[in-house]
Amino acid sequence: MSTPRAATITLDSTSLARVSAPLREQVIDVLTQAIIENRLRAGQRLVERELVESLGVSRTTVREALRELATQGLVDVVPQRGAVVASPTYDEARDLYEVRASLESLIVARFVEKADDEQVARLEAAVETFAASVDAGDGVVGVLASKDEFYEVLLEGAGSSVFKELVARLQLRVHVLRARSLSAAGRSHATVGELRAIVGAVRRRDAASAANLTSAHIRAAAHTALDHLKPKTSAPLTVAR
Structure with a gap:
């Protein structure tokens, strides 16, 4: 069985210029909404490289956002797999x-x-x-x-x-x-x-x-x-x- 890949998520560059919130917070918001809307499904891998490319942000920003989502219980960090969308039992x-x-x-x-x-x-x-x-x-x-x-x-x-x-x-x-x-x-x-x-x-x-x-x-x-x-x-x- 193939591992689900991260869904393509776009971050409007024109809105970034208008929003005063730090870029990390904007990335957290985008990923949170994608999880709530089930565009990022429970158990799905959040591959850093794919998120960097689809969101147009740095790997450091993506890592910081994923760490924050992990503290909020929305993301799990699994050995040998990396970050995945949390799937509550x-x-x-x-x-x-x-x-x-x-x-x-x-x-x-x-x-x-x-x-x-x-x-x-x-x-x-x-x-x-x-x-x-x-x-x-x-x-x-x-x-x-x-x-x-x-x-x-x-x-x-x-x-x-x-x-x-x-x-x-x-x-x-x-x-x-x-x-x-x-x-x-x-x-x-x-x-x-x-x-x-x-x-x-x-x-x-x-x-x-x-x-x-x-x-x-x-x-x-x-x-x-x-x-x-x-x-x-x-x-x-x-x-x-």
Whole structure:
């Protein structure tokens, strides 16, 4: 069986002149988006020479970007193979969803307690922006970006720097799994209904209900995303309610 080769990725040289971010950061962003969009597939080799040629950057820049992606859990460095796109096991992905369920349920409950009416209205608006993105048939990146807005408002209203730090640590690895879940047929539209139900509980200032609905939302996403990773025999998926 032949080893998958790195997908061709282009970096627009005209945009490089306009973007103030360091070149290394731009390369990290390009590779991250390619992984999220599955243009770089799980287990695929990231050959330095091919990336240098396709991105038009130095080998040093590529190596620095790959090292950063490795620290973020998006890339694995495998002996005799070099860098490959990380391929989470069923157990690893399951653990991420369990952490998400516990953490996000807590964040939603805190939002109910601390957020003002204006923040609640913004949370609802963020859900409707997400719904519009889904209805418009936006790609995975567009849909993810609109859902990120929901989380930004949620974290702001919860008012905890600790929550923000924990979410930031999980964000990229969760993005890959979230993209897998939202790409499944019907999942994005189901997510709209689940988020609207969460916002309804938030508007009623019912912290317990909002937290339970959040856990149920993540449990549904988990079953979708983990379906193809699930071994023939495994423990049933349980996440905190």
